[in-house]
Amino acid sequence: MYKKIMVPVDLAHADRLDKALTTAADLSRHYEIPVCYVGITATTPGPVAHTPKEFQSKLDAFVKDEAAKRGIDASSLTKISHDPSIDLDETLLSALNETGADLVVMASHVPGVPEHIFASNAGYLASHAPVSVLVVR
Amino acid sequence: MSDQADMLSPDGEANVIDTEYEVGQDNIQASIGPFGLDIHNPVFMISGLTIVAFVFLTLAFQEAAGPFFNDLRGTITSIFDWFFLSAANVFVILCLVLIVTPLGKVRLGGTEAVPEYSYSGWFAMLFAAGMGIGLMFYGVSEPISHFSSSFAEGAGSPDSWAPLAGAAGDQTEAQRLGMAATIFHWGLHPWAIYAVVALALALFSYNKGLPLTIRSIFYPIFGERVWGWTGHIIDTLAVFATLFGLATSLGFGAEQANAGLEFLFGWTVTDTSKVFLIIGITAVALISVVAGLDAGVKRLSEINMVLAALLLLFVTIVGPTGEIIRGFFANLGAYAEYLPSLSNPFGRADDNFRQGWTAFYWAWWISWSPFVGMFIARVSRGRTVREFITCVLIIPSLVSVFWMTAFGGTAISQIVNDGYTAVSDASLELKLFVMLDQLPLAQITSFLGIVLVIVFFVTSSDSGSLVIDTITAGGKVDAPVPQRVFWACFEGLVAIALLLGGGLGALQAAAVSTGLPFTLILLLACYAIVKGLITEPR
Numbered sequence: 001m002y003k004k005i006m007v008p009v010d011l012a013h014a015d016r017l018d019k020a021l022t023t024a025a026d027l028s029r030h031y032e033i034p035v036c037y038v039g040i041t042a043t044t045p046g047p048v049a050h051t052p053k054e055f056q057s058k059l060d061a062f063v064k065d066e067a068a069k070r071g072i073d074a075s076s077l078t079k080i081s082h083d084p085s086i087d088l089d090e091t092l093l094s095a096l097n098e099t100g101a102d103l104v105v106m107a108s109h110v111p112g113v114p115e116h117i118f119a120s121n122a123g124y125l126a127s128h129a130p131v132s133v134l135v136v137r
Numbered sequence: 138m139s140d141q142a143d144m145l146s147p148d149g150e151a152n153v154i155d156t157e158y159e160v161g162q163d164n165i166q167a168s169i170g171p172f173g174l175d176i177h178n179p180v181f182m183i184s185g186l187t188i189v190a191f192v193f194l195t196l197a198f199q200e201a202a203g204p205f206f207n208d209l210r211g212t213i214t215s216i217f218d219w220f221f222l223s224a225a226n227v228f229v230i231l232c233l234v235l236i237v238t239p240l241g242k243v244r245l246g247g248t249e250a251v252p253e254y255s256y257s258g259w260f261a262m263l264f265a266a267g268m269g270i271g272l273m274f275y276g277v278s279e280p281i282s283h284f285s286s287s288f289a290e291g292a293g294s295p296d297s298w299a300p301l302a303g304a305a306g307d308q309t310e311a312q313r314l315g316m317a318a319t320i321f322h323w324g325l326h327p328w329a330i331y332a333v334v335a336l337a338l339a340l341f342s343y344n345k346g347l348p349l350t351i352r353s354i355f356y357p358i359f360g361e362r363v364w365g366w367t368g369h370i371i372d373t374l375a376v377f378a379t380l381f382g383l384a385t386s387l388g389f390g391a392e393q394a395n396a397g398l399e400f401l402f403g404w405t406v407t408d409t410s411k412v413f414l415i416i417g418i419t420a421v422a423l424i425s426v427v428a429g430l431d432a433g434v435k436r437l438s439e440i441n442m443v444l445a446a447l448l449l450l451f452v453t454i455v456g457p458t459g460e461i462i463r464g465f466f467a468n469l470g471a472y473a474e475y476l477p478s479l480s481n482p483f484g485r486a487d488d489n490f491r492q493g494w495t496a497f498y499w500a501w502w503i504s505w506s507p508f509v510g511m512f513i514a515r516v517s518r519g520r521t522v523r524e525f526i527t528c529v530l531i532i533p534s535l536v537s538v539f540w541m542t543a544f545g546g547t548a549i550s551q552i553v554n555d556g557y558t559a560v561s562d563a564s565l566e567l568k569l570f571v572m573l574d575q576l577p578l579a580q581i582t583s584f585l586g587i588v589l590v591i592v593f594f595v596t597s598s599d600s601g602s603l604v605i606d607t608i609t610a611g612g613k614v615d616a617p618v619p620q621r622v623f624w625a626c627f628e629g630l631v632a633i634a635l636l637l638g639g640g641l642g643a644l645q646a647a648a649v650s651t652g653l654p655f656t657l658i659l660l661l662a663c664y665a666i667v668k669g670l671i672t673e674p675r
Contacts, residue, residue: 045342051346082431087431
């Protein structure tokens with residue numbers, strides 16, 4: 001039914017991702033398809049890493065760990081964004097093209113008032129991506 | 138190389154600073170009502186509250202505040218003029234040395250980093266942030282001022298405002314001196330000031346792995362203490378200088394755009410119309426800031442660049458074309474000839490010019506430098522130091538020469554050759570429009586002029602909000618969007634409050650006064666740059 005799952009991950013808040021990660025892993029085992037974890041970083045030093053390269057190695061380590069822990073076929077993709085607070089949505093869309101995934105599993109927070117003004121990332125992807133998007137709350 | 142070192146290194150090789158500090162570790166992530174926040178404690182709170190207090194005090198005591206800050210500015214520029222002039226010379230020399238020495242080969246972001254922006258997009262952004270608006274207003278008025286004061290009979294006397302000894306009665310020489318003095322204020326020196334701040338930030342952020350905020354430059358000097366109060370003070374000062382600089386410019390800009398609209402369409406200048414202009418400019422800046430760096434700031438800067446180029450081309454073609462082209466080379470020559478004496482800090486007799494013009498300008502550029510430098514740094518990853526300085530110092534200086542020649546040269550030619558005195562009689566904010574009035578299609582070009590003024594303000598306001606937001610978020614560039622919306626609105630509000638309550642001039646003087654401590658900071662930055670670059674792989 002599906003070929004590949006894309007899971008956007010925010011390494012700064014990896015602790016809040018568990019439910020989405022478990023869901024993705026379950027689906028991956030069920031359909032016997034690989035998972036690609038996507039991380040987005042700016043080029044400036046941030047809380048997760050000082051440089052894009054360090055970010056990538058941290059994401060790789062995270063993915064290796066996930067794959068071993070959950071017994072799935074996993075890969076990683078690091079995308080660079082000039083202005084992550086704004087460009088996140090479009091960067092995720094381009095990551096979707098790059099990975100060739102046909103299912104997105106991503107964590108979201110509980111919607112509140114700001115969602116009427118600033119669209120949430122998961123909401124944006126669900127309305128703009130040509131593939132199925134599973135938003136995990 | 139160990140795994141750890143390899144993991145830390147940027148694209149290719151670089152010499153990363155090993156510090157325990159984690160970007161954003163002092164940040165508070167909270168929510169006020171429905172909005173999420175990610176702000177540096179205590180920089181955000183201190184700067185926000187102090188600015189509010191400062192504005193209230195200035196409004197409450199404006200009769201005392203105005204003269205106080207003007208005196209302060211006057212005292213600073215007259216006592217420390219030698220210091221400003223010497224420091225600016227150091228910045229220019231450092232930049233020129235970096236171009237020719239092997240240190241110029243260092244690449245920002247590591248040996249294999251690639252530039253993130255095309256030359257045109259990059260140049261448009263750094264030019265719009267760096268000068269933009271000033272060129273619109275001083276392009277016509279400053280060459281005329283220096284020409285007139287040099288040509289006047291008393292030129293060279295202690296009361297005269299003429300540069301150097303002036304050229305009393307000698308029209309050709311007065312013209313050359315006037316242009317050289319103007320280009321001096323808009324050429325290598327201001328851009329060297331920006332280049333130093335921008336280069337230091339880019340180096341310590343992209344190559345050394347420190348957060349993109351002003352305090353990082355001082356790591357080589359203060360070590361781990363920059364993450365404590367030493368750093369808080371530096372960052373807070375930078376936020377002050379940026380916000381006050383932006384708010385005062387926004388206030389003055391509204392006055393000037395309004396004057397242009399009155400000249401063109403007969404719109405009366407009232408407080409209400411100025412407030413609406415500020416609200417309008419802030420609204421467009423908000424759209425731009427919410428659209429982000431690529432879709433907002435960069436695109437507007439490019440539009441700006443095209444409009445400015447059109448206006449420049451137009452003036453060159455319909456104005457005295459041959460004279461402007463010859464003038465470009467002649468003025469370059471005059472600039473080179475007068476540069477050593479104009480930049481000499483000691484033993485000069487032209488107190489009014491040196492203190493009132495040059496030292497004031499240097500203090501003003503320096504107070505803007507945290508903002509412009511930080512913005513330039515943000516978009517310059519992947520360039521080599523040599524490429525960076527060429528594009529931040531040499532090319533903008535040449536553009537300034539051409540711009541001043543076209544606008545100022547045309548205006549001087551109108552006065553000298555056509556006896557058109559309206560342009561020298563007009564008030565400062567109208568000179569550009571009065572000059573354009575003598576050229577064909579004046580309605581269209583004046584309108585273009587007003588649009589340019591407004592768009593330049595928008596690009597200053599949106600890039601300024603990005604910069605303040607990054608500093609007050611401890612160097613994080615992915616803080617929630619409402620924060621930058623807050624800063625953009627705050628700038629507009631401060632501008633409106635001061636415009637209505639008076640005190641714009643007082644605050645501008647206050648902003649300029651921050652130039653003095655920053656000059657020291659910049660000199661330290663020069664040391665940090667050289668020290669940082671030497672340890673980089675080339």
